[in-house]
Amino acid sequence: MSQTAQSKGSQGQSKPGQGGRGRGPPVYGRGPVGGAAGARPRRPRREPEEEVWVPKTVLGQKVASGEISSLEEIIESGLRIQESGIIKKLLPDLKSEVVDVGIIQKMTSNGQSTRFKAIVAAGNENGYLGIGQGKSKQMRIAIEKATSQAFLNVNPIKMGCGSWECRCTQKHSVPFKVKGKGGSVTIEIIPGPRGLGLVAGGKIKRLLELAGLKDAWTTAKGSTPTMNSTSKAILDCLRQTFSQG
Numbered sequence: 001m002s003q004t005a006q007s008k009g010s011q012g013q014s015k016p017g018q019g020g021r022g023r024g025p026p027v028y029g030r031g032p033v034g035g036a037a038g039a040r041p042r043r044p045r046r047e048p049e050e051e052v053w054v055p056k057t058v059l060g061q062k063v064a065s066g067e068i069s070s071l072e073e074i075i076e077s078g079l080r081i082q083e084s085g086i087i088k089k090l091l092p093d094l095k096s097e098v099v100d101v102g103i104i105q106k107m108t109s110n111g112q113s114t115r116f117k118a119i120v121a122a123g124n125e126n127g128y129l130g131i132g133q134g135k136s137k138q139m140r141i142a143i144e145k146a147t148s149q150a151f152l153n154v155n156p157i158k159m160g161c162g163s164w165e166c167r168c169t170q171k172h173s174v175p176f177k178v179k180g181k182g183g184s185v186t187i188e189i190i191p192g193p194r195g196l197g198l199v200a201g202g203k204i205k206r207l208l209e210l211a212g213l214k215d216a217w218t219t220a221k222g223s224t225p226t227m228n229s230t231s232k233a234i235l236d237c238l239r240q241t242f243s244q245g
């Protein structure tokens, strides 16, 4: 093919042939592609949809109107938070993070069913932490469910300095030794001096960071890779900070 085309071009019409070859590739090669790319309207980048929060509960309306301005007020009055929007409004600096995802496979009469589960932690790195779980046939929805659960579960943490080596007044650790359980997992958080850092395994460390702790020793017993139990044990620990003192 190319040989015959070349021979024809060189034999018969040398100048037009060369010109054709010279022009050809740009026309056939670049022309249509470039033109199409230029003509094709660029798909607008999908922007994250920001949902406007419409409060559904009385408590939500009070928060939205500004009548209630802190999470402590709600906790003290013993009201139940049923909307994650309340937490988002009261703690705008809350970050959420996927802690663990997994697949649940089950045999049913129709065959195998596959679902996803996700564990998400939400914390503001300054005294608040919540952990939530979600399951769904779609991973994205499982994460969404877990995230809103985590927001609803946000707990305050009493921080302080319980270290005898430090004895400062800054809130960088737990005020005293706390122990929490979740399933088979037992976790102990022991106050540490400033500059120690968090002495903990990967995911436990990340959760404590999200909670806002900076220095602490930890011990863990049981099967800590089971994030379900581990996250419960951590939340239990952090709730214990209110138990004494």
Ligand SMILES: [Zn+2]
Residues within 6 Å of the ligand: 161, 162, 163, 166, 167, 168, 169, 170, 172, 193, 194
């Ligand atoms: Zn200290």
